[in-house]
Amino acid sequence: MDRTPVIVGIGLSDYPKTPHLDGVQHHALAAQRAIADAGIAKSEIDGYVNASSNMMIDDPVTMAEYLRINHRYIDGTMTGGSSFEFHVQHLAAAIKEGLCDTALVTYGSDYLSRMGRSLGTGGFQRPGQRVAGPIQYEVPYGNSLVGAYAMYAMRHMHEYGTTSEQLAEIAVGVREYATLNPNAIYRDPITIDDVINSRMVADPLHKLDCCAITDGGGAFIMTTAERAKDLPNKPIYVLGAAGAQTHWNISQQSDFTTSAGAQSGPEAFARAGLTPADVDMIMFYDSFTITCLILLESLGFVGRGEGGPFIAEGHLRKGGSLPMNTDGGGLSSCHPGMRGMFLILEAVRQLRGDAGEAQVPNCKVALAGGSGGWLSCIGVAILGNEAPG
Amino acid sequence: MKNKVRSATEFLKPLPDPDAISSEYWRAATEGRLLIQECPTCGHRQWYPRALCTECSSDTQWLECSGLGTVNTFTIIRQYGMQPFKQELPYIVAMIELVEGPLVMGNITDCDVETVRIGDPVLVWFLKIEEGIGIPYWSPDA
Numbered sequence: 001m002d003r004t005p006v007i008v009g010i011g012l013s014d015y016p017k018t019p020h021l022d023g024v025q026h027h028a029l030a031a032q033r034a035i036a037d038a039g040i041a042k043s044e045i046d047g048y049v050n051a052s053s054n055m056m057i058d059d060p061v062t063m064a065e066y067l068r069i070n071h072r073y074i075d076g077t078m079t080g081g082s083s084f085e086f087h088v089q090h091l092a093a094a095i096k097e098g099l100c101d102t103a104l105v106t107y108g109s110d111y112l113s114r115m116g117r118s119l120g121t122g123g124f125q126r127p128g129q130r131v132a133g134p135i136q137y138e139v140p141y142g143n144s145l146v147g148a149y150a151m152y153a154m155r156h157m158h159e160y161g162t163t164s165e166q167l168a169e170i171a172v173g174v175r176e177y178a179t180l181n182p183n184a185i186y187r188d189p190i191t192i193d194d195v196i197n198s199r200m201v202a203d204p205l206h207k208l209d210c211c212a213i214t215d216g217g218g219a220f221i222m223t224t225a226e227r228a229k230d231l232p233n234k235p236i237y238v239l240g241a242a243g244a245q246t247h248w249n250i251s252q253q254s255d256f257t258t259s260a261g262a263q264s265g266p267e268a269f270a271r272a273g274l275t276p277a278d279v280d281m282i283m284f285y286d287s288f289t290i291t292c293l294i295l296l297e298s299l300g301f302v303g304r305g306e307g308g309p310f311i312a313e314g315h316l317r318k319g320g321s322l323p324m325n326t327d328g329g330g331l332s333s334c335h336p337g338m339r340g341m342f343l344i345l346e347a348v349r350q351l352r353g354d355a356g357e358a359q360v361p362n363c364k365v366a367l368a369g370g371s372g373g374w375l376s377c378i379g380v381a382i383l384g385n386e387a388p389g
Numbered sequence: 390m391k392n393k394v395r396s397a398t399e400f401l402k403p404l405p406d407p408d409a410i411s412s413e414y415w416r417a418a419t420e421g422r423l424l425i426q427e428c429p430t431c432g433h434r435q436w437y438p439r440a441l442c443t444e445c446s447s448d449t450q451w452l453e454c455s456g457l458g459t460v461n462t463f464t465i466i467r468q469y470g471m472q473p474f475k476q477e478l479p480y481i482v483a484m485i486e487l488v489e490g491p492l493v494m495g496n497i498t499d500c501d502v503e504t505v506r507i508g509d510p511v512l513v514w515f516l517k518i519e520e521g522i523g524i525p526y527w528s529p530d531a
Contacts, residue, residue, distance in 0.1 A: 118470060121468045121469050121470055122470040122471065123469060123470055123471035123474070125403040125471070126403070126471075127401045127402065127403070127471060127472055127473065128401050128402070128403065128404065129403045129404070130403075130404050130405070130406035131403050131404065131405060131406055132405075132406040132408060134437055136405035136406060136407075136411060137405070137411075137436075137437045137493075137494065138494055139402070139403035139404070139405070140402050140403065140404065140405070140524045141482050141494055141495060141496050142402065142466060142469055142471070142474035142477070142480065142482065142496070143464075143466065143482040143494070144466055144468070144469050146468075147464045147466050147482050150464035151462040151463060151464050151482070151483075151484060152462075154462050154463060154464060154507065155461070155462035155507065158462070158507045199467075199468075200465075200467050201467060201468045202464045202465065202466050202467060202468070203464050203465040203467070204464075205464075250494075251437075251484065251492070251493070251494035252437075253484075253492075254492060256461070256462045256484070
């Protein structure tokens, strides 16, 4: 029996703004669509994974009850937005080992409808609040989520001469793909000047260096290559997956020019028996433009400090050598808080050849690079549409 | 070395909820002392303080710092929704590299935010909030 782990079903809930849906409904809608897409019976699902942390509402055991999943394997690993790349790693091992045969991973969030655009600069505490845990060493200083990433950009510019124009190219390229996605929240083309002339939020990051906030949800189904033989979709193989963490809170990062991807990237490639040159398209967690640059370098696509000039050559754009975020990304399409789910779903869509106008020609290997926290936890999943050799 | 301590009249920002280890850190700050930890076994120095050395897992000891450092990286916060930060915009959030080694987070105050650069020397000062809680801040070390 071939227990090679494969993805056989994907589902998106509705986005970008869906005030009629709450987070749980996003989980459920995405699950319905992923199950239908996979062509399996719901009763086959014997593994369940999610990364939500609203206890008693949509945490893993509450959602397993809500969805009535009779699971033999459950995982609630929560590494922030990269959780779903870590889930692929964990499920690949669990499926190979026989801990479960067919697993469902879900995500859902009504962030935009419930919280507005508060994630980046709204603050996570209240005035005068007494805060315990390691974050107590940060809360008096009023850093924003954008500010945390801005400190990477500032240091990277200082060490390597990276420019705002080079970062802006990322936002421009991703927006170009968003024009092809009817659901994307921002669909008007933008220029590098538009980005660098947009309001400064936290130097050196401008408004258009920052991702959108939306509602949304997603789900995927992983099973064995054996089971996939009887299913309608071309199986998408998990060729290699790995995760690593340098810190959680931003004040514990010791090097603001790189990420834990410098560890998890090479491990994922080694497991896949591939190198960055073998990758046809990338799905990077574009919380901010700088996030993509740091991932590009730390995962080994370019050397340290080489990201800016590489990006400026247009490689990440449609028609470039390494197209990135072909669904319009978090920067322009869909970012409900933990975007790692959508990296997997779009990579699968590309590998199936279902991406329409955004299709990367002859796409055989796609890499999902998830960043969780403040470039804290980097999960990497390398997927392919041909069985590993 | 004892560094400058100012007293707050009213402090509306979020505050630490001191625990068994951090209470010493916040108390020292009310007395003008910046503490990190040093491992007597392997020599590793760390901030924030913890119940073990993150390098070798030994017990740690407090080390009183000089209060001198340089700007490792920073940002100018120009948009923030929460008061009272909002009324202080724009302000600097920085990672300070202590001369003793570790990076610590803080605001750089008493300066034109537009003039701050990576590598600038800075000096700690403290704002005493209440008994047992002082907050370290940084200003340019001219």
